[in-house]
Each structure stands twice: as C-alpha cells, then as structure tokens.
Amino acid sequence: MSRLIAIALAVLYLFTGSAFGSEIREHFLPNGLKIVTVENHKSPVVTFQVWYKVGSRNEITGRTGISHLLEHMMFKGTPKYGKGEYSGIVARNGGNENAFTSQDYTAYFQNISSDRLEISFDLESDRMVNLLLDPNEFMLERDVVKEERRLRTEDDPVSSLIEELYAAAFKIHPYHSPIIGWMTDLDNLSREDTYNYYKTYYRPDNATIVVVGDFNTEDLINKIGHYFGGIPKGEPMRDVKISEDDQKGERRFLYKREAQLPYVIYGYHAPNYKDRDHYALELLNNILSGGKSSRLYQNIVYSKQIALTAGGGFTPVQTDPELFYFYAQLKPDRTTEEAEAALKEEIERIKREPVSTRELQKARNQIEASFIMGQDSVFYQAMLIGQLETTGAGAKYLESYIDEIRQVTPEDIMRVANKYFMDDNRTVGVLVPLPQKQ
Amino acid sequence: MSYKTRHIMRILPSLLIIILLWTSISLASPGIEPKRVVLKNGITLLFVETHALPMVNISVAIKAGAIYDPPGKGGVASLTSALIDEGTTTRTSRQIAEEIDFIGGKLSAAGGEDYSSASLVVLKKDISTGMELLTDILLNPVFPAEELERKKKETIAAIISERDDPGAVASKEFYRAVFQGHPYGIPVEGDEESVSRITRDDIMNFYQQFYKPNNTIISVTGDLNYKEAVSLIETSFVRWDKSRLKLPEVPPVNKVSKGDSILIDRNITQSNIVLGHTGISRDNPDYYAVSLMNYILGGGGFESRMTKEIRDNKGLAYSVYSHFDVNRFPGAFTVEVQTKNESARDAIEGIRTELKKIREEQVSDDELNDAKAYLTGSFPLRLDTNAKISNFMLMVEYYNLGPDYIRDYPNKINSVTKDDILRVARKYIDTENCVTVVVGKQEKTGLRK
Numbered sequence: 001m002s003r004l005i006a007i008a009l010a011v012l013y014l015f016t017g018s019a020f021g022s023e024i025r026e027h028f029l030p031n032g033l034k035i036v037t038v039e040n041h042k043s044p045v046v047t048f049q050v051w052y053k054v055g056s057r058n059e060i061t062g063r064t065g066i067s068h069l070l071e072h073m074m075f076k077g078t079p080k081y082g083k084g085e086y087s088g089i090v091a092r093n094g095g096n097e098n099a100f101t102s103q104d105y106t107a108y109f110q111n112i113s114s115d116r117l118e119i120s121f122d123l124e125s126d127r128m129v130n131l132l133l134d135p136n137e138f139m140l141e142r143d144v145v146k147e148e149r150r151l152r153t154e155d156d157p158v159s160s161l162i163e164e165l166y167a168a169a170f171k172i173h174p175y176h177s178p179i180i181g182w183m184t185d186l187d188n189l190s191r192e193d194t195y196n197y198y199k200t201y202y203r204p205d206n207a208t209i210v211v212v213g214d215f216n217t218e219d220l221i222n223k224i225g226h227y228f229g230g231i232p233k234g235e236p237m238r239d240v241k242i243s244e245d246d247q248k249g250e251r252r253f254l255y256k257r258e259a260q261l262p263y264v265i266y267g268y269h270a271p272n273y274k275d276r277d278h279y280a281l282e283l284l285n286n287i288l289s290g291g292k293s294s295r296l297y298q299n300i301v302y303s304k305q306i307a308l309t310a311g312g313g314f315t316p317v318q319t320d321p322e323l324f325y326f327y328a329q330l331k332p333d334r335t336t337e338e339a340e341a342a343l344k345e346e347i348e349r350i351k352r353e354p355v356s357t358r359e360l361q362k363a364r365n366q367i368e369a370s371f372i373m374g375q376d377s378v379f380y381q382a383m384l385i386g387q388l389e390t391t392g393a394g395a396k397y398l399e400s401y402i403d404e405i406r407q408v409t410p411e412d413i414m415r416v417a418n419k420y421f422m423d424d425n426r427t428v429g430v431l432v433p434l435p436q437k438q
Numbered sequence: 439m440s441y442k443t444r445h446i447m448r449i450l451p452s453l454l455i456i457i458l459l460w461t462s463i464s465l466a467s468p469g470i471e472p473k474r475v476v477l478k479n480g481i482t483l484l485f486v487e488t489h490a491l492p493m494v495n496i497s498v499a500i501k502a503g504a505i506y507d508p509p510g511k512g513g514v515a516s517l518t519s520a521l522i523d524e525g526t527t528t529r530t531s532r533q534i535a536e537e538i539d540f541i542g543g544k545l546s547a548a549g550g551e552d553y554s555s556a557s558l559v560v561l562k563k564d565i566s567t568g569m570e571l572l573t574d575i576l577l578n579p580v581f582p583a584e585e586l587e588r589k590k591k592e593t594i595a596a597i598i599s600e601r602d603d604p605g606a607v608a609s610k611e612f613y614r615a616v617f618q619g620h621p622y623g624i625p626v627e628g629d630e631e632s633v634s635r636i637t638r639d640d641i642m643n644f645y646q647q648f649y650k651p652n653n654t655i656i657s658v659t660g661d662l663n664y665k666e667a668v669s670l671i672e673t674s675f676v677r678w679d680k681s682r683l684k685l686p687e688v689p690p691v692n693k694v695s696k697g698d699s700i701l702i703d704r705n706i707t708q709s710n711i712v713l714g715h716t717g718i719s720r721d722n723p724d725y726y727a728v729s730l731m732n733y734i735l736g737g738g739g740f741e742s743r744m745t746k747e748i749r750d751n752k753g754l755a756y757s758v759y760s761h762f763d764v765n766r767f768p769g770a771f772t773v774e775v776q777t778k779n780e781s782a783r784d785a786i787e788g789i790r791t792e793l794k795k796i797r798e799e800q801v802s803d804d805e806l807n808d809a810k811a812y813l814t815g816s817f818p819l820r821l822d823t824n825a826k827i828s829n830f831m832l833m834v835e836y837y838n839l840g841p842d843y844i845r846d847y848p849n850k851i852n853s854v855t856k857d858d859i860l861r862v863a864r865k866y867i868d869t870e871n872c873v874t875v876v877v878g879k880q881e882k883t884g885l886r887k
Contacts, residue, residue, distance in 0.1 A: 087739070111819070141753070143753030146778075147754070151708060154706075154708075156602070290539065332594075332595055365541060366539065369542025376491060376493070377823050
C-alpha cells in the first residue's frame, strides 16, 4: 500500500464515529481567533494545535509548494526566538512538536505535559506574526524541501503515479498539484512570495486553536486571550472559489518508469461532507476495503491472487470534493488487465446488488469501534476537530455522525455507487514498469 | 489527501507518519501501576488497568523470533506468524477475518527478530469473542498447505516490491554485510530463495517447538480489573500445557573487522546511504550513556548535531539520523541519510566529521543537560495510550528490565557524566571499521573508484 493512500485511510477511520464522550466547546477572541477545547483528564498531557486555513488549495500556478515551504520556515525564527529554538525549548520541556500541511490546511502542534502549556502559547503567538523569513535560511530550507520531494515522490514509483492521477483528474481545481509542489516551482519560489503568503494567511481570523487534554477550560481561555488577543485581524482575504467541471469521459494514462510491479489506480470524483451521499460512500468503502474480510481483499488478493494489495478509500472531510480511489498492486506475472477486470467486477457488483444486512452491520460496527478506539489518543481527537473546523464541516459534524451512518440503507449504497462510479467519471492510472537500466 | 511532516522519523513508522508522537506526561504521575503474575502453565501476564475507554488491548510475545530460523530457512518465524490466523481446527482463514471484522476489532500477528508477536484490540463488550479468536489462532492453527503456498507467493512478491524502496535496499544490504553468520543479517521475512525452500514441516516444527505458554508473555491493558484480567487469561489458555523448552544456540555477533563500501547502482535522484557497524545489546549497562550520546549525535531529531549540521546548516538532506538497535544480542549502530546523488560524498563526509568529533571532544554541559531533560521528560510519554502501555510492558518483560524500570530510568539517565559520554563514544563508535552502503546513481555520486 502506498504511503499517501495509507495516510488518507488512517485519517478516514478517525472521523468515522459519534461525538466524543467529553464536551466540545467553542470560544472566540475579538480578533476572530477561534478556540475549540475538549477536556480529557485521562493523562496529565495536553495537545495544543494551531490550524491555519491555508494549504495547497490556495496556491497559484508557478508557486505550488509554497504552503508547505512556509510550514518549514515557521521553525526558522523570529526576533525573539532564533533558528531552531522552538524545537529546542519544547524538547527541553519533554514535549514533542511537529507540523503538517495538506491541501486545505497547515497545522502546528505541541504535545506537552499540562504544567508546561504556557510554552505553547508563547511560541505559537510569537510566530503567528513575527516570522523573520531570513533569506539565507530560506534558500537552505528550499533545498531541504527539494530533498524531501526526491525522497517522498521522485524516487517512489507509486507516489509519483498518485501525483499523476490528481494532475489528470483535476484540470481546474488546485487539487491538481501536489502539496509538496512541482520541482520546477520549488526551484523558483522566492523569499518575497513566501513572506507575502505568510502575511496574507497567518492571522488570528484565519486560524483555529484546538486544545485537547488535561486542563481547566476557563483558565486556558484566559491565558490564550492574554497571548493571542493583541494580534490584529488581517485585511479582507479572497476565498478560493474554483470548482471542477463534471468529467465527460474516462481519462486514462500510462506512467512508465523503472519499477518492480505494475500498479493500477482508479479515481472517481466524489462528494465531500457537504453532500449527505458521503455517509453511504463511507459504508460502501468499509464493505469494499475494511479489513481482511472485505470484498476487495477476499476476491482480488485472497481468492484470485491477482494483487499483492488492493483497496480503496476517500476523504470527505475536505474543503472541496475529492476523489474516491481504488488501487491494486499486481503480483509478479499477473497483468493490469486482470486487475482492472477484477476491480470493475466488484464495482459493478455493488452497483447492481444490494449489500447484505450482515455486511452493512459489519461496516457500521467497524466505524463505531474505530471511533472509540481512536479516542485513545488526545492528539487524534484534536486532529479530527482541526480537520473538521478548517474544512468547514465544523466539530458539530460529530453530533449527528453516528445517526447518519445508522440511517444508511443497502439501497442508498447501491444508489451512490451508481451515481459516482460511472465510467465517464473515472480517471485511470497504470504504472508500467520498465526494466532496470544498467 | 496527505501530510508532509517536517519532523524526522527516528523510528520508521510503516503507515502513519503523523503518529510518531510521544506525548509528554509529568514524571511524578504517570499513573501506571503494572501488575505481573506467572500463571500455572507458565504464561507471564502483565496488566495495567485503564478505564478511560471501554476497550481492551492485548499484546502477546512468543519468545521465538527470526533468531531461531533454521539455517538456510530465513523467514520461518515470520511465515509462522503470518499463517497462524489463516486457518485453525475449527475456522477457515475467511471465518477468522469475518468474525474479527464483524465486531470492528483488530487481530494481528507478526514475526520479529527476537520474538514473534500477536495482538488483539476490541471493545470491552466484545472481549469474549475477541479472546476466543486470539486463543484459537495461538493454540489451534493448522497451517493449511494451500495457505502456505499463497503466503509464500505473497511474501516473495512483497520482497520484490520492496526493491522499489531504495532505503530498504540499502538497509538490507547493510545488515547482510555487518551481521555475517548471524541471523540479524537475514531479513525477518527471509529472501526469495529461503522463502521458496520453506515447507509445511518447517512451520509445524517451529510452531511446536516454540509456541508454549512458558515461552509466552501476555500484556493486557484496558477496562478490566486485575481479577478479571487474570481470570480471562487463565480460562482462555487453560488447555495450553507447559512443556520443556529447548532453545537453540544463537551464534555470536562478530564485530566488523574492516571498513567497506558497497555501491549499488540505481536510476534514482537520491543516494540512500546507510553507514555503521555493530552496536550494543539491550542488557549492556552502558545503554543509558549510549542513549544520551546518540541523542546528542544523531538520535535527537532537530536537536541532534547531525540534523543541525547536515540538514539545517548545509541543506543536504530532509532526514539524517543515527540509531542503535538494542536487541537481545548486539544490534546495529546505523547512520542513515538520503541526499541528491551529487552531494552523497559531502553528506558522508559530514557524517564522518560528526562521528570523529563525538569521539574526540567532550560534549558541552548544555548538550548533556538538554539530552537528559528530553529523555527523562519524555520517557513517560510512551505510556499515554493503551497500545503504547501494552507494548512497553512486553518490552520491559522480554528484556528483563525489572519492575522498577519506570521509576529508576530518570536516575540512571541523570547519573551519566560527560566523561561517560566520551568513553562510550570511543568504545561503541568506530570510524575506521565502518560499512557504508550507497544505493543511488553512481555516475553522479562520484564514489566509484
């Protein structure tokens, strides 16, 4: 299974479930900063996360990768805390910190013991406004990101194939481009562009703070107000209003490079959380790919032994609609034609026959159990809320989630399968291995 | 769709990049009181009670890893694990999968170098179904011939597929070169030839020799009380009989006696470099000093000298780190980095400079204090989820770290001096007799003589 797809699946599992046991509370500062809190006292730890509503979705032609490069630069210093000091301070306090960038958001976090939380307020409020973006550091870090791109994408056939899939499936929408950016854009990104980008999007009224763990909410909100309250609102911002046209016919591409095994990937344009159809698609996804008893594993991997791995998935908690994908990595001496025939057989079957009551119940059970198990980690609770908040779904999405899942019928699943898994709505990528040159 | 994280991964997470977090909890109150008991049939049971969620995690270690693979049959321990949930006396592979999936639980088994493991995660309401499945796969596997053939093909396909991961290619080549004559030099899953040689008898013999209650550790974490946990494990495994164990001799790990460079040519953009030699075992009393030394050198993420020099000051790599595998027998000391082919030589030079420096000069007071603060401050963070607690307890028991390990760890770390760091750097890092593997486009690296 490829790294990118695996991550998407993992995240998908997280948000599948009912509301948290503890209360989710929302607070606003006058400068527009939103704070979402969940008290959870099971261990004396807190995860503190700052989510900015900016990601590769906001990037323009020629400047792809700028959101992610800025994320790296956020650790390179302000007048108050120099290069590397953020990580050093957190580590000396026994904490861990990190950051990540997606299509829709960029987020920063610290996991730290409850009594050290003030460190997070101080560091995050400082770098929300005072980033230096030193030109020398910028050039060095751009090289680091290029190495990251080589590591994650250039030298990985399946990651490259997935990059090609998005580029083919999205013509207009910025989901066309990879989060890490095209190499040629990384070569040309400037410090000035990055600084302007920072000034445009990093501001309290474009951010959400999510805190989950062992704290007292009133006390926490007062302190956050103390550190972040003085940061001014930004200028009015343009929203990204781009929607992908309906696809009118299958798109198909071959991707040829040195590789060991062929790989097939299908992408169908699918709805996001704004459309209730996504609940039925989630159950459908579990029926096809949830565990070793799922249809794709049982039929393509286990019985027919065509593929080493096969599955599918999608990510409805996205600001704009994304893809529902299916993939199969072939076994040696099996062909992509066989894999495509087997995939299509399963897709056609779920369009034609209602799923059994037991299969539907199994999918529901999996979703509900995963949700409870996901709460074992305060980090994941916060992660889930952050995603919901920054993509527009809102944490309130959780309140009705389980009810929505329980209402889905076998007929709904058949209906959405027919609605979205149309040949004309499909983009197909085939990795064709070339022999190794020596 | 995906996340690009900035952080260096110290231990390679196979799936969830963003999971690599050890949240911090203050040392005074980890709130964990492990209980240990040896049952009548010899199972060592460890238990931690947590009631935050209605779920139970069970981790099992069978003290039989790839170190006991028969000669020429690398992959037996791993295949045995892969097959235990593929058919029992009363259930087919498909029935096992269906039953565990239906309750939304997770049941898995995997081979390892030192020990093989199995795990179960279920909601409390489903504990009896989950335990029945776990017991069934551990006690009654039948290793059907057709499942063995299927798994062998699958394993071989996975081995072939892994050749597209240049980091994995470099790593395998490194272990092969460093651990000649020792099972640590052979991948846990074996190689194409050894896997194709494995027969059903090999699997049956391995299972019958090692899968014994008196060779097993079970750790239970979750929403049960001590009495419930003991009774659950006792009744589930009541028919599993103790028997005499004959554990084979494992050959000693020989030190690398000369420096060696292995260049593998691939048409890729980066050179994937693994450099190092043999290291220390988990029971080495210098473990604590080595942990601190390695944190300062290359193990401490953004705080390490290697990251500061090679990533932050030179922009040569996204990830560079050093690592000691601490296993039952001395594992490897490795430094890993990926850099564009053109800068492979500079990256290797930069790493060697840091290795020399830590052997020649004392670390600063600040460096040592910061390393101590992180290792002690973050230590209990490994214990903030049920899964982490469960696996941690298995590790403490397997490596015999003692009932007071959690309490004693900070003292052991804090008593290390700068002289100790210099001493262990000189003792366990060898800049002369180092194996260096480079997988990359060699015409661009300029490393070929």
